[in-house]
Amino acid sequence: MKQILQLSLAQLRGFLREPGILFWAFAFPILMAWVLGAAFDKKGEGPVSVSLVQTSPAALRPTAGASLKKDPLIHLREESADAALLALRRGESQIIVEENSAGVKVRFDPANQEAVLARYRAERALSKNQLPVNVEQITARGSRYVDFLVPGLVALGIMNSCMWGIGWLMIEFRMKKLLRAMIAASMKRIQYLISFFVTRIIANTVETGLLLLFAGLYFGIRIEGTLLAFMMVIVAGLVAFTGIAILGACRAASTQVGNGILNAVTLPLMILSGVFFSYHNFPDAVVPIIRYLPLTLLADSLRAVFVEGAGVAQVWLSCAILCITGAVTFVAGLRFYRWY
């Protein structure tokens, strides 16, 4: 008993005496719970976004719009057919309700859980006015959930590849005193940093290539936009996250602290940036901020290239912001880098 007590005490003391661990162990989970809770606590009852497309003359319109509006849990967007399709592809709305003189048609992707929920909501609202409803499953390339998901996964892969492939390795080299030995052996610091970027370009080309090959063969996903725009976005993403990884890893010399820092960057971005679900679920006030987070910029630009057929003209601004983010964080990381 005495031994267990003393051993446990020693472990607890070691734990409590490391301020970095304290933050990551106690404060960080609370912060995450708060952010996630704010985003998803009313998920089941939260409003769903429905795009309403009206194709018949106004005088002949049935009352689909009015019925849907009555449901406080339906956020209705009245828009053109093209705009509705784009909103669906971007995850801004979950289903499309098309209304014409013949009746109402609900279009949704059965693979998307949010869309299934939205469909039932819409059908319930419409049935109150006894409107005849047809249901059409969206299986056209570009509008399915998987079309939304794959570009998000490519973006997530770039982020994780940089943050762990660069950040973790840098911390490990420092911790093992390997960095110190390399500096003592006249290694050029700038070449050291560049080597990480080069490694990531190579590793990520393979990672992304394999994912796209699978997505292409299995789901028939293709890049609708130009290849140049696609490559630009990938490189900009790598630049951004290389810089962020270097800044994140610039001081840490223990795995616990390093793990915490890297998780603190990657987890919130993964949750906020709409990799798996649209970030339009978050409160309207924060959406404009989320839109400019690096992972969001990367995922949105990739979706534009994959699904919307975007070219260089549509993505250059996002790419520029990503590159600037990378440059600023790189310079800051270099400024504070602990070489010994």
Next chain:
Amino acid sequence: MKTFRALRAVDGVDLTIRRGEYVGLLGPNGAGKTTLVEMIEGIQAPDDGEIHIFGKSWADSAEELRKRVGLCLQETHFMDKIRVRETMKLFGSFHDSTEERVDEMLGLVNLTDKSRDFVVNLSGGQKQRLALGIALLSRPEILILDEPTTGLDPHARREIWKILGDIRNAGTTLILTTHYMEEAEHLCERIVVMDKGRVLADGPKRELLASMGGETISFRAKKKIAEKSLRRVPGFLSYIPQDGGGRVFVSRMRDALPVFLSAAKSAGITDIECRRSTLDDVFIHMTGRTLNE
């Protein structure tokens, strides 16, 4: 010429090391040896004082000095799943070493047979030899070794010593920190004894030993012996009582021993060793503590 002067963990050290010298910084843990060599390596800057190597300072000539100073740390963990030769080549790339040089160094540190092994599969001694080979790749004029054999078994330690003996002819200057007395004695013609950040003694081994007379009676006894009763021992120099015994430093054992035995009779001596003084005796004479405390 290299001159060091610094304060705090290293307090008021003033040393000049000549080209080609093998210098051992000997002292217990916490003596300030590592801090001192880190300042020599340019990893830490002294709070006060200056360090000049080849008449240059780290602040002005870091790049040049890096090329001329080789470093082997107490423990370097290389990348686990990188092979021995690949590791050597990686470090070689920092100063354009040729393939031949890499092979030459693998041979020197006796790792040619292991060149295709992953670093993770090497023994402690082999890893340390790899680190030594890497430090020597660039033909450094000064080689700094920070406790290169700490934690190694005696055989592995001797292998490292042999390599360091082999490179002596190349004119390399060696600065070695250690708390192994035998290591400093075996490798270095000049020994700097440090404790609590200060230099206690500095000179060739024989001078250090001669400075305190040369012979030691180390004993264990049931009772304490008062220094007063030992003063009549011929050639008595000093007495350091220790738990359950002590060490008496004398100038000539032949004259001292019979008188010591009679003086210590009542204390009930259980064990006695008479020897030429070692560096450990020198250290205990100066500080009252042993090197390994």
